[in-house]
Amino acid sequence: MNVHAIRAIYKFEMARTFRTIVQSIVSPVLSTSLYFVVFGSAIGSRMGEVGGVNYGSFIVPGLVMLSLLGESISNASFGIYLPKWSGTIYELLSSPVSFVEVVIGYVGAAASKSIMLGVLILVTARIFVPYEIVHPVWMVVFLVLTAVTFSMFGFIIGLWADSFQKLQAIPLMVVTPLTFLGGAFYSINMLPPLWQKVTLFNPVVYLISGMRWAFYGSSDVNVAISFGIILGVLVACVTAIWWIFKTGYKLKS
Amino acid sequence: MPEPQPPIVTITGLEKTYKSGFQALKRVDLTIRRGEIFALLGPNGAGKTTLISIVCGIVNASAGTVVADGHDIVKDFRAARSKIGLVPQELSTDAFETVWSTVTFSRGLFGKSPDPAHIEKVLRELSLWEKKDAKIMTLSGGMKRRVLIAKALSHDPTILFLDEPTAGVDVELRHDMWQMVRELRDNGVTIILTTHYIEEAQEMADRIGVIHKGELIVVEDKDVLMRRLGKRQLIVQLQQPIDKIPESLAGLALERSADGTTLTYSFDVQGEQTGIAQFLKQLEQLGIELKDLHSSESSLEDIFVNLVKEKS
Ligand SMILES: Nc1ncnc2c1ncn2[C@@H]1O[C@H](COP(=O)(O)OP(=O)(O)OP(=O)(O)O)[C@@H](O)[C@H]1O
Numbered sequence: 001m002n003v004h005a006i007r008a009i010y011k012f013e014m015a016r017t018f019r020t021i022v023q024s025i026v027s028p029v030l031s032t033s034l035y036f037v038v039f040g041s042a043i044g045s046r047m048g049e050v051g052g053v054n055y056g057s058f059i060v061p062g063l064v065m066l067s068l069l070g071e072s073i074s075n076a077s078f079g080i081y082l083p084k085w086s087g088t089i090y091e092l093l094s095s096p097v098s099f100v101e102v103v104i105g106y107v108g109a110a111a112s113k114s115i116m117l118g119v120l121i122l123v124t125a126r127i128f129v130p131y132e133i134v135h136p137v138w139m140v141v142f143l144v145l146t147a148v149t150f151s152m153f154g155f156i157i158g159l160w161a162d163s164f165q166k167l168q169a170i171p172l173m174v175v176t177p178l179t180f181l182g183g184a185f186y187s188i189n190m191l192p193p194l195w196q197k198v199t200l201f202n203p204v205v206y207l208i209s210g211m212r213w214a215f216y217g218s219s220d221v222n223v224a225i226s227f228g229i230i231l232g233v234l235v236a237c238v239t240a241i242w243w244i245f246k247t248g249y250k251l252k253s
Numbered sequence: 254m255p256e257p258q259p260p261i262v263t264i265t266g267l268e269k270t271y272k273s274g275f276q277a278l279k280r281v282d283l284t285i286r287r288g289e290i291f292a293l294l295g296p297n298g299a300g301k302t303t304l305i306s307i308v309c310g311i312v313n314a315s316a317g318t319v320v321a322d323g324h325d326i327v328k329d330f331r332a333a334r335s336k337i338g339l340v341p342q343e344l345s346t347d348a349f350e351t352v353w354s355t356v357t358f359s360r361g362l363f364g365k366s367p368d369p370a371h372i373e374k375v376l377r378e379l380s381l382w383e384k385k386d387a388k389i390m391t392l393s394g395g396m397k398r399r400v401l402i403a404k405a406l407s408h409d410p411t412i413l414f415l416d417e418p419t420a421g422v423d424v425e426l427r428h429d430m431w432q433m434v435r436e437l438r439d440n441g442v443t444i445i446l447t448t449h450y451i452e453e454a455q456e457m458a459d460r461i462g463v464i465h466k467g468e469l470i471v472v473e474d475k476d477v478l479m480r481r482l483g484k485r486q487l488i489v490q491l492q493q494p495i496d497k498i499p500e501s502l503a504g505l506a507l508e509r510s511a512d513g514t515t516l517t518y519s520f521d522v523q524g525e526q527t528g529i530a531q532f533l534k535q536l537e538q539l540g541i542e543l544k545d546l547h548s549s550e551s552s553l554e555d556i557f558v559n560l561v562k563e564k565s
């Protein structure tokens with residue numbers, strides 16, 4: 001294991017984050033805070049409880065997951081897309097590192113960054129709405145697993161994309177709709193019966209539901225299923241990345 | 254001429270066909286000797302960068318094997334690549350990084366523990382020390398090129414590939430770079446460079462390979478190559494123009510200039526008899542008076558141009 005290489009990549013990526021601290025930390029925290037102000041304090045105070053929690057608190061787990069997902073994908077996809085775009089990828093390809101080390105470095109950094117962000121958002125949320133965390137350990141597990149899984153997904157997008165348009169297309173066209181329809185702002189029990197079935201094909205539903213269970217001890221879908229789905233997506237991403245590096249797909253000609 | 258050293262890079266039957274169907278390398282066999290400076294020459298698109306990229310792991314070979322310092326570059330890529338440093342042809346750099354951090358990054362990437370003293374030494378040697386905290390985007394092209402060299406040297410490679418290291422570098426800096434390359438060689442680094450400046454190969458290289466349309470057409474000691482293919486000429490300027498080459502000189506490789514004031518006599522460098530003495534005696538006998546005479550030697554450039562012309 002080339003530990004020095006992992007450390008070098010990780011440090012490089014984290015330095016990039018702190019160099020652009022406004023875009024990468026401040027702005028997502030700010031925009032999520034706006035949700036709490038609007039949906040939590042302003043509108044939430046006029047809404048009833050959902051599943052025994054007041055609306056402002058109800059949306060906390062979902063909003064944390066939303067930013068976790070979005071940030072993980074964009075961090076990781078940018079992290080690997082930039083060297084491809086600037087040409088500095090030559091060095092990575094010519095260095096004595098295996099795909100495992102590359103992934104640990106890039107995905108590790110992207111996930112660390114979004115976990116930091118998730119925690120910051122949780123802390124900020126406390127200013128606007130009250131919440132408790134019934135299963136803190138599981139909350140951390142869901143936080144970390146989601147960050148890692150979607151950083152991997154982002155990494156794949158970054159490897160696949162050969163233009164900035166493509167880089168943004170998947171997050172914009174696929175991920176954002178799925179997250180908004182993933183039950184961050186509502187319980188799926190509120191949907192008409194048909195849509196309750198349809199929505200179960202959306203993996204984000206399971207993520208948010210799992211997180212909500214960790215917070216409040218109850219959820220739309222069984223937490224074991226949520227957990228299983230995240231693991232499933234993780235395995236799928238690992239397999240895809242392994243295949244990409246094995247074949248050199250889009251990296252080597 | 255030192256004794257031929259054992260091979261450090263062995264390339265066997267290397268072929269590359271790009272996805273587009275274009276065959277960039279055709280069964281290349283090449284052995285690089287330990288401690289030499291090897292210059293790879295060839296016109297644009299000949300396949301120089303492709304060859305280097307395969308050895309360095311950036312491009313996958315379609316067929317053939319490469320062994321670098323005893324390690325197969327595919328099966329044993331870690332050991333092989335940690336011996337190799339690459340300065341690419343393109344100036345690809347991280348715009349926002351500082352010189353210091355990008356060079357430190359390279360060392361880590363190649364699995365070496367941090368060694369600020371070594372990085373400092375490399376940066377000083379490349380006259381980059383004053384710029385160590387500058388963002389790369391604020392550097393000039395020549396400085397960026399040196400940053401790439403510093404990155405390649407950060408992990409003490411034993412084999413160094415320089416893909417057109419002096420493209421866009423001014424004359425003074427070019428000489429500095431030649432000096433640096435020689436010092437590296439003296440410290441035991443094997444150097445493979447490509448260049449379009451023939452004088453550079455002539456100045457630096459121990460051996461020369463010429464690649465043309467994906468085929469390695471010549472690999473030869475530089476001196477041998479120049480002796481074997483080099484031509485010499487004796488250029489004679491006459492007091493009085495002559496309107497034709499005299500009958501008695503018809504057997505010689507002579508050329509008369511259009512105005513009739515110069516005669517150019519060509520001869521093979523490696524020929525037993527150059528025939529100069531005979532030629533001059535004949536001129537005297539014919540009563541042709543000389544104003545001036547000088548000899549010229551064909552440069553590697555002429556040799557190169559002829560070789561490539563012959564092939565196509
Ligand atoms: N990724 C690629 N896909 C398809 N063809 C390629 C690719 N890279 C290079 N080629 C082709 O392979 C041939 C050799 O290219 P290469 O870059 O090795 O040449 P070179 O000898 O380094 O030339 P130069 O002196 O211009 O740098 C060229 O015809 C080039 O167009």
Ligand SMILES: [Mg+2]
Nearest residue numbers: 301302303342
């Ligand atoms: Mg080239």
